[in-house]
Amino acid sequence: MAPIIELRNLTKRFGKGKETVTAVDAVSFAIEPGETVCLVGESGCGKSTTGRMVAGLLDPTAGEVLFEGKSISKLDSTAFRRYRQSVQIIHQDPYSSLNPTQTIREIITAPLLRHNKVKKRGDAEGRALALLEVVDLTPARDIIDKYPHQLSGGQRQRVAVARALTVDPKFIVADEAVSMVDVSIRVSILTMLARLKQEFDVTFLFITHDLALAKYFAWEGRITVMYLGRVVEDGPTQRLITDARHPYTQALLSAVPEADPELAHHKRQIELRGAEIPSLLALPPGCTFHPRCPYFVPGQCDVAAPPLEPVAEGGRVACPVRKLEHISLLV
Amino acid sequence: MAQNQLDWRTEDNSTGKPPLSLDNVHVGYATRRGKVQAVRGVTVDLRAGESLALIGESGSGKSTLGLAIVRLLPETAQVSPGVIIYRRDEREVDVLKLTPNEMREFRWSDCAMVFQAALNAFNPVLTVWNQTFDTAKAHGWHDKRAVLARLVELLQFVQLDPKRVIDAYPHELSGGMRQRVLLALSLLLNPQVLILDEPTTALDIITQRTIIKLLRQLKEDQHFTMIFISHDLAIAAELADRVATMYAGRIVELGTSDDIFYRPRHPYTLGLIRAVPTVSGGFEQLFSIPGSPPDLINLPSGCKFHERCSFATDRCIQEEPELETVGLNHTAACWNWRAVEEELKLNPLHRGALNVLDPSIILAEAA
Ligand SMILES: Nc1ncnc2c1ncn2[C@@H]1O[C@H](COP(=O)(O)OP(=O)(O)OP(=O)(O)O)[C@@H](O)[C@H]1O
Ligand SMILES: Nc1ncnc2c1ncn2[C@@H]1O[C@H](COP(=O)(O)OP(=O)(O)OP(=O)(O)O)[C@@H](O)[C@H]1O
Ligand code: SF4
Ligand code: SF4
Ligand SMILES: [Mg+2]
Ligand SMILES: [Mg+2]
Numbered sequence: 181m182a183p184i185i186e187l188r189n190l191t192k193r194f195g196k197g198k199e200t201v202t203a204v205d206a207v208s209f210a211i212e213p214g215e216t217v218c219l220v221g222e223s224g225c226g227k228s229t230t231g232r233m234v235a236g237l238l239d240p241t242a243g244e245v246l247f248e249g250k251s252i253s254k255l256d257s258t259a260f261r262r263y264r265q266s267v268q269i270i271h272q273d274p275y276s277s278l279n280p281t282q283t284i285r286e287i288i289t290a291p292l293l294r295h296n297k298v299k300k301r302g303d304a305e306g307r308a309l310a311l312l313e314v315v316d317l318t319p320a321r322d323i324i325d326k327y328p329h330q331l332s333g334g335q336r337q338r339v340a341v342a343r344a345l346t347v348d349p350k351f352i353v354a355d356e357a358v359s360m361v362d363v364s365i366r367v368s369i370l371t372m373l374a375r376l377k378q379e380f381d382v383t384f385l386f387i388t389h390d391l392a393l394a395k396y397f398a399w400e401g402r403i404t405v406m407y408l409g410r411v412v413e414d415g416p417t418q419r420l421i422t423d424a425r426h427p428y429t430q431a432l433l434s435a436v437p438e439a440d441p442e443l444a445h446h447k448r449q450i451e452l453r454g455a456e457i458p459s460l461l462a463l464p465p466g467c468t469f470h471p472r473c474p475y476f477v478p479g480q481c482d483v484a485a486p487p488l489e490p491v492a493e494g495g496r497v498a499c500p501v502r503k504l505e506h507i508s509l510l511v
Numbered sequence: 512m513a514q515n516q517l518d519w520r521t522e523d524n525s526t527g528k529p530p531l532s533l534d535n536v537h538v539g540y541a542t543r544r545g546k547v548q549a550v551r552g553v554t555v556d557l558r559a560g561e562s563l564a565l566i567g568e569s570g571s572g573k574s575t576l577g578l579a580i581v582r583l584l585p586e587t588a589q590v591s592p593g594v595i596i597y598r599r600d601e602r603e604v605d606v607l608k609l610t611p612n613e614m615r616e617f618r619w620s621d622c623a624m625v626f627q628a629a630l631n632a633f634n635p636v637l638t639v640w641n642q643t644f645d646t647a648k649a650h651g652w653h654d655k656r657a658v659l660a661r662l663v664e665l666l667q668f669v670q671l672d673p674k675r676v677i678d679a680y681p682h683e684l685s686g687g688m689r690q691r692v693l694l695a696l697s698l699l700l701n702p703q704v705l706i707l708d709e710p711t712t713a714l715d716i717i718t719q720r721t722i723i724k725l726l727r728q729l730k731e732d733q734h735f736t737m738i739f740i741s742h743d744l745a746i747a748a749e750l751a752d753r754v755a756t757m758y759a760g761r762i763v764e765l766g767t768s769d770d771i772f773y774r775p776r777h778p779y780t781l782g783l784i785r786a787v788p789t790v791s792g793g794f795e796q797l798f799s800i801p802g803s804p805p806d807l808i809n810l811p812s813g814c815k816f817h818e819r820c821s822f823a824t825d826r827c828i829q830e831e832p833e834l835e836t837v838g839l840n841h842t843a844a845c846w847n848w849r850a851v852e853e854e855l856k857l858n859p860l861h862r863g864a865l866n867v868l869d870p871s872i873i874l875a876e877a878a
Contacts, residue, residue: 222715222716222717223715332803334803362568362569362742362803362804363568363742363743363744363783363786363787364568364782364783364786364799364800365786365799365800365803366786366799367786367797367798367799368799368801369799370797371799389715389716391716391790392787392788392789392790393788395788395790395794396788396794396797399794421790421791431717432716432717433790433791434720435716435717435719435720436716436745436790437711437719437720437723437743437745437746437748437749438745438748438749438789438790438791439743439744439745439747439748439772439784439787439788439789440748440772440789440792441748441749441768441769441772443748443789443791443792444745444748444749447791449724452717455670455687455717455718455721456685456687456688457685457715509791510791
């Protein structure tokens with residue numbers, strides 16, 4: 181079977197002339213049906229831009245997105261409509277993604293009717309109630325007549341998920357979907373999303389800057405790490421977390437604060453050569469991590485951009501210097 | 512001496528009386544709907560040289576408590592009842608009775624606060640140097656060269672290049688650089704206590720680590736007395752000697768960092784810890800806390816956590832528990848803390864890769 185989503189040299193530039201930035205630079209990876217992939221990296225590395233292109237909300241400057249093996253730029257209008265319904269996106273901010281003047285009933289039933297997902301008008305309400313229960317908004321009858329401002333942040337995010345489910349998606353891009361939700365209720369939303377994987381065969385691209393969350397959500401899946409628009413490393417989550425090879429991945433993992441005093445005090449401290457992330461307007465030549473990388477090899481790393489190459493333990497690493505070296509991040 | 516050592520700090524804070532003592536502090540906000548009871552009777556001593564973390568969900572009153580200490584609450588807020596005592600050397604002051612002028616002095620020279628959303632704390636039209644010198648002048652320090660020398664020293668301490676930063680406007684600096692400038696500025700007038708509200712929130716991971724390292728240095732090398740306010744448990748685990756969990760305006764548990772993370776006795780603390788993943792170590796199952804925090808205008812009866820608590824019994828609905836001793840230097844406000852202790856014997860918090868063992872379990876098993 182073809183991957184449900186595949187990115188081939190996906191590239192996005194913004195701006196004109198001297199002010200052009202390459203927010204996403206030749207990103208390639210495939211997601212199989214049922215797989216969970218997390219896209220991680222620091223602010224501005226191109227995660228959301230990638231997610232928006234996958235969901236068809238933004239046109240790539242170069243490269244392509246394939247849906248079930250077909251380039252979405254080549255789909256006819258019926259097939260394109262089917263793709264747009266099959267691939268949904270959930271945004272970080274449930275406050276701004278829901279229309280404040282509509283009740284939850286209107287928010288959920290409108291897409292059901294617009295896309296003919298129910299046979300008659302009267303069926304829409306029943307379907308809406310069922311979807312609210314799917315996302316654990318119970319009792320659904322108490323929720324359906326409320327307005328978004330009458331719900332908590334976590335409840336609003338659940339409404340956003342229920343709305344995405346109205347069109348029977350096969351693929352959901354969850355862009356920082358729980359970042360604004362209080363820690364005490366995050367897990368219940370992740371659990372609910374994980375259940376959708378099982379019950380509705382939804383495949384997830386989960387975008388987050390929080391590596392611990394990525395580890396938890398995609399423990400059986402994969403993580404892709406981006407830096408300044410490029411993929412620097414990807415692989416099965418358990419390999420990537422315990423045996424990261426790219427110096428940037430290692431730096432990120434070692435920098436993450438740990439909610440456990442013992443772990444916090446046993447983390448290896450990786451000293452970078454430079455603290456600041458370069459601007460996308462003035463990217464360093466070669467490996468863009470080289471001005472900060474502790475393993476920098478002059479004459480090599482600053483000359484050619486290193487290719488993403490497979491490693492035996494699974495996944496790919498864009499660092500010819502370090503791709504075979506294991507280091508432990510706990511000391 | 513290493514470049515980023517501060518050589519001006521001579522006081523040894525590691526002994527002596529607590530620099531801050533809060534006694535039964537209440538803060539209410541007047542709103543059209545009624546009074547928001549944001550802080551409801553907080554009693555705590557901040558020990559000399561310690562770092563205390565205040566953790567808890569959004570809205571639990573953490574920032575309000577910090578702002579009450581430096582008296583920067585909005586006019587709709589009222590602090591009463593409650594007493595806040597500050598001590599330095601032989602001096603002892605009742606913070607809530609200071610005049611506005613004394614308060615301004617106190618805020619910079621005794622107890623400085625770095626605010627949440629610090630990025631907005633700058634005046635956008637002033638350079639870093641102008642903001643610094645304005646602040647110094649406002650405190651009667653007009654010696655330009657001395658102020659400049661001090662600023663350079665502080666910027667180096669926070670690992671910024673003074674040449675690049677001094678004449679910069681806030682918008683020319685990245686978020687992490689601004690946070691470090693603010694930290695440097697807060698140290699300008701040699702305070703004894705630092706209150707940091709969400710010092711790393713909204714910063715990138717690698718920048719967070721830079722800030723954490725700096726704060727560890729302040730703590731370990733300079734023996735600063737600090738309060739960290741954060742919704743992020745990891746900040747407490749990384750930086751705190753003691754941790755206070757806040758819920759609905761109260762401290763519901765207070766103990767050493769190890770007690771709180773490995774031997775919590777309050778169901779809410781336990782719930783928070785079981786809800787947060789670590790990145791190192793194996794996979795652990797996480798659990799969320801059902802429901803959401805209470806409305807602070809119409810608080811539930813009894814223990815304010817009872818609607819969300821799996822340990823709740825009838826008594827919890829009737830009576831609100833006070834902090835009681837549950838171990839050495841460890842207090843919790845829960846009628847059923849022994850049930851939590853039992854639960855942890857059955858399902859210990861084997862966190863991370865190190866599987867830190869609870870000594871009380873080893874002792875119990877040996878007996
Ligand atoms: N519409 C746009 N016009 C111009 N530049 C843009 C636009 N959208 C994104 N960018 C730039 O592209 C880069 C990547 O942005 P993107 O939002 O994809 O990053 P991100 O990884 O999602 O970051 P964050 O973690 O902050 O959400 C950034 O430098 C951003 O400023
Ligand atoms: N100016 C104000 N007027 C009315 N209510 C307020 C005001 N400021 C804060 N509150 C309320 O007081 C309570 C405590 O707020 P506070 O900001 O202290 O919480 P916090 O623990 O710092 O939360 P966060 O993690 O979101 O920063 C909240 O319910 C909040 O809505
Ligand atoms: S290619 Fe060179 S600079 Fe880039 S990560 Fe590898 S060692 Fe570091
Ligand atoms: S007092 Fe009762 S309701 Fe409150 S935390 Fe303890 S067990 Fe739970
Ligand atoms: Mg984004
Ligand atoms: Mg706050």
